[in-house]
Amino acid sequence: MSNLRILSLSQKRISNLRINNACCCEIPAGPRGSGPPGPLRTCYSSQAGLVGNDVKSLHAIINPPVAKIRNIGIMAHIDAGKTTTTERILYYSGYTRSLGDVDDGDTVTDFMAQERERGITIQSAAVTFDWKGHRVNLIDTPGHVDFTLEVERCLRVLDGAVAVFDASAGVEAQSLTVWRQADKHRVPRICFLNKMDKTGASFKYAVGSIREKLNARPLLLQLPIGEAKTFRGVVDVVRKEKLLWNPSSADGRDFERKPLLETSDPELLRETTAARNALIEQVADLDDEFAGLVLGEFSEDFDLLPAEKLQTAIHRVTLAQTAVPVLCGSALRNKGIQPLVDAVTMYLPSPEERNYEFLRWYEGDLCALAFKVLHDKHRGPLVLVRVYSGTLKPQSAVHNISGNCTERISRLLLPFADQHIEIPALTAGNIALTVGLKQTATGDTIVSSKSSALAAARRAEREREGQHRPAGGAERPLLAGVEIPEPVFFCTIEPPSVARQPDLDHALQCLQREDPSLKVRLDPESGQTVLCGMGELHIEIIHDRIRREYGLETFLGPLQVAYRETIVSAARATDTLDKTVGDRRHLVTVELEAQPVGTSSAAPVARFSESVSKDLLRASQEAIENGLHSACLQGPLLGSPVQDVAITVHSLTVHPGTSTTMISACVSRCVQKALKKADKQILEPLMKLEVTVTGDYLSPVLADLAQRRGSIQEIQTRQDNRVVIGFVPLAEVMGYSTVLRTLTSGSASFALELSSYQAMNPQDQSALLSRKSGGL
Numbered sequence: 001m002s003n004l005r006i007l008s009l010s011q012k013r014i015s016n017l018r019i020n021n022a023c024c025c026e027i028p029a030g031p032r033g034s035g036p037p038g039p040l041r042t043c044y045s046s047q048a049g050l051v052g053n054d055v056k057s058l059h060a061i062i063n064p065p066v067a068k069i070r071n072i073g074i075m076a077h078i079d080a081g082k083t084t085t086t087e088r089i090l091y092y093s094g095y096t097r098s099l100g101d102v103d104d105g106d107t108v109t110d111f112m113a114q115e116r117e118r119g120i121t122i123q124s125a126a127v128t129f130d131w132k133g134h135r136v137n138l139i140d141t142p143g144h145v146d147f148t149l150e151v152e153r154c155l156r157v158l159d160g161a162v163a164v165f166d167a168s169a170g171v172e173a174q175s176l177t178v179w180r181q182a183d184k185h186r187v188p189r190i191c192f193l194n195k196m197d198k199t200g201a202s203f204k205y206a207v208g209s210i211r212e213k214l215n216a217r218p219l220l221l222q223l224p225i226g227e228a229k230t231f232r233g234v235v236d237v238v239r240k241e242k243l244l245w246n247p248s249s250a251d252g253r254d255f256e257r258k259p260l261l262e263t264s265d266p267e268l269l270r271e272t273t274a275a276r277n278a279l280i281e282q283v284a285d286l287d288d289e290f291a292g293l294v295l296g297e298f299s300e301d302f303d304l305l306p307a308e309k310l311q312t313a314i315h316r317v318t319l320a321q322t323a324v325p326v327l328c329g330s331a332l333r334n335k336g337i338q339p340l341v342d343a344v345t346m347y348l349p350s351p352e353e354r355n356y357e358f359l360r361w362y363e364g365d366l367c368a369l370a371f372k373v374l375h376d377k378h379r380g381p382l383v384l385v386r387v388y389s390g391t392l393k394p395q396s397a398v399h400n401i402s403g404n405c406t407e408r409i410s411r412l413l414l415p416f417a418d419q420h421i422e423i424p425a426l427t428a429g430n431i432a433l434t435v436g437l438k439q440t441a442t443g444d445t446i447v448s449s450k451s452s453a454l455a456a457a458r459r460a461e462r463e464r465e466g467q468h469r470p471a472g473g474a475e476r477p478l479l480a481g482v483e484i485p486e487p488v489f490f491c492t493i494e495p496p497s498v499a500r501q502p503d504l505d506h507a508l509q510c511l512q513r514e515d516p517s518l519k520v521r522l523d524p525e526s527g528q529t530v531l532c533g534m535g536e537l538h539i540e541i542i543h544d545r546i547r548r549e550y551g552l553e554t555f556l557g558p559l560q561v562a563y564r565e566t567i568v569s570a571a572r573a574t575d576t577l578d579k580t581v582g583d584r585r586h587l588v589t590v591e592l593e594a595q596p597v598g599t600s601s602a603a604p605v606a607r608f609s610e611s612v613s614k615d616l617l618r619a620s621q622e623a624i625e626n627g628l629h630s631a632c633l634q635g636p637l638l639g640s641p642v643q644d645v646a647i648t649v650h651s652l653t654v655h656p657g658t659s660t661t662m663i664s665a666c667v668s669r670c671v672q673k674a675l676k677k678a679d680k681q682i683l684e685p686l687m688k689l690e691v692t693v694t695g696d697y698l699s700p701v702l703a704d705l706a707q708r709r710g711s712i713q714e715i716q717t718r719q720d721n722r723v724v725i726g727f728v729p730l731a732e733v734m735g736y737s738t739v740l741r742t743l744t745s746g747s748a749s750f751a752l753e754l755s756s757y758q759a760m761n762p763q764d765q766s767a768l769l770s771r772k773s774g775g776l
């Protein structure tokens with residue numbers, strides 16, 4: 001028991017303990033650091049009684065006070081250094097005993113084999129650690145555009161985020177995208193300007209780009225001491241102290257904090273005083289309470305204003321999202337990470353400081369969101385959940401509102417990358433993995449029981465009525481799910497033999513539960529399975545995972561762009577279906593018109609003329625709409641989905657006894673006839689492209705883009721680089737990374753993001769159609 005008591009003293013010491021499932025404790029014989037490098041395999045049983053008098057202290061670790069919890073994410077542009085920053089944070093928090101390195105492929109959060117090989121973060125891994133009395137649940141999010149859904153899914157459950165930027169590049173395309181996503185979910189943020197050691201790093205430039213591109217108000221809480229090669233440490237503007245890292249300390253653990261003095265640092269002190277005064281004025285402008293303080297007691301001398309008062313006001317301003325604290329450092333050179341984690345605990349909100357409106361409907365009863373599903377070979381599906389209210393317990397039944405099913409949770413685990421600690425309960429504000437939920441998918445809302453869901457629904461409905469808001473959806477008060485973007489690429493996938501098709505179906509089913517941006521469909525003509533994904537990398541990784549995790553060597557067909565189709569003129573059609581099945585006659589006649597609609601609408605808009613009898617419509621509206629939808633799944637030109645169309649049903653006659661399936665079939669066939677008659681148009685995905693290139697390679701890049709039907713919007717100057725911003729059809733940038741590497745000797749980088757679907761011009765459209773009909 002005495003060993004367990006150590007747990008209550010310092011969470012850090014957990015890493016020195018090894019407690020197996022039978023709850024016998026073991027302290028490693030060797031000194032700290034003598035074991036194998038990498039994460040420790042710490043886990044303990046939650047069985048009652050086993051921990052005796054230490055239950056209370058153990059609980060403090062497992063379920064810390066909610067005010068001390070920080071659910072945060074790290075978000076940024078690809079390669080800005082999120083993974084390296086996370087690794088440093090885990091190391092300094094005591095959870096890892098060696099510094100992982102993305103370049104050597106041994107990081108904790110990039111635990112999937114492909115991530116290690118490719119050096120990118122595919123899945124956001126959730127890790128939990130403690131920092132100076134705070135519990136931090138940290139989710140490392142991927143930066144590649146193919147995985148924006150992962151970012152979005154994580155933002156949904158975060159209370160705060162750290163935006164990491166490359167200080168030599170400032171705000172890049174993908175940072176802008178994630179910033180907008182964080183705005184949408186109203187997630188308070190702090191900024192970390194990483195790579196201050198890199199040639200070309202510029203604090204001033206990076207801060208300027210936050211102001212201009214993100215339209216945010218940066219609060220400079222630090223100033224760098226030196227830049228690029230000379231970067232040595234940072235100045236804490238709030239406290240007027242310098243933090244210098246010991247150059248002989250290999251891991252950056254060792255740094256000293258000293259007040260700035262007139263005698264030793266006159267210039268730095270002057271600069272810091274000016275920055276502090278500017279910070280105080282800026283915060284006072286944004287926070288009335290702080291303004292009162294500044295204008296009253298401390299108006300004569302800001303130096304007298306206690307740092308704590310300024311920090312509290314910065315916390316409020318960060319929470320209100322009227323400004324963003326900015327810090328800097330170099331994760332790779334181990335500088336600036338500890339103050340960054342201090343800032344996370346100091347300025348980012350605890351769960352109880354966020355205003356989640358749905359909480360009052362549950363009145364303290366369980367309400368949780370499943371935000372990620374992982375498949376573990378041994379434990380089956382693991383579902384990452386965030387609890388918003390109430391308590392989640394193992395060995396208990398829960399109700400999934402979204403899936404309308406009741407399931408059983410067998411165990412609860414605190415995630416530490418691929419290491420997990422078993423816990424006896426999960427309280428509001430926390431994030432953990434559940435074992436046992438077999439049907440729950442990403443984005444599902446979990447409550448204690450069906451009756452609890454109904455009670456919450458009634459409260460939500462009453463509230464809407466009270467506010468005279470339109471009813472709707474109140475019967476199922478779901479936490480807002482994550483919007484799933486439409487895939488832009490697809491290809492066929494084949495198992496190694498027909499006998500392995502069920503194995504492939506199983507693998508794809510599991511992968512889809514994990515990753516809702518992956519879509520799988522069956523090609524009705526060829527009978528082949530088709531994978532639809534967000535990008536080349538996305539599909540490549542799915543292919544790789546099927547091989548590694550499910551032992552299936554599959555064959556992918558050529559990667560194809562997911563086009564859409566629409567019509568540009570109206571067309572009318574009539575159809576009759578007359579079929580006798582057994583002794584039952586099914587007879588339907590329909591007349592309808594397909595028209596283009598101006599506004600963007602993925603699903604067909606259904607309209608009914610007055611002549612369609614109301615009774616008939618009531619009985620068959622669902623069947624008609626099913627028919628419309630199925631007809632629009634495959635357009636007449638390429639078999640791509642048809643969008644931006646309205647279908648008006650002018651007349652409908654149905655023989656008594658006709659089944660609804662036959663009505664759907666007749667309507668579907670008739671819509672296809674009308675679509676065939678109309679003038680048709682192919683829509684292609686248009687990508688927003690940002691290429692960062694040095695001046696000498698600008699011309700070849702522009703010439704190449706012109707040949708790719710690209711249109712250039714502007715060319716910005718960013719330090720020594722040129723940033724080309726424009727639009728280019730997706731079909732023209734397949735394999736662009738290889739081309740760009742060759743064109744620029746590997747010196748350029750680019751980011752792509754789906755902008756819209758645009759109409760192809762007639763020549764390009766007929767060239768595409770003849771290519772397709774020629775089987776090319």
Ligand SMILES: Nc1nc2c(ncn2[C@@H]2O[C@H](COP(=O)(O)OP(=O)(O)OP(=O)(O)O)[C@@H](O)[C@H]2O)c(=O)[nH]1
Nearest residue numbers: 079080081082083084102120121143195330331332
């Ligand atoms: N010079 C310098 N390089 C850094 C720093 N931090 C990270 N890097 C390097 O930048 C590259 C990308 O780092 P990661 O940590 O993988 O970046 P990421 O943002 O997690 O990348 P994704 O997971 O692919 O989105 C690696 O080669 C790192 O070694 C830094 O502070 N200074």
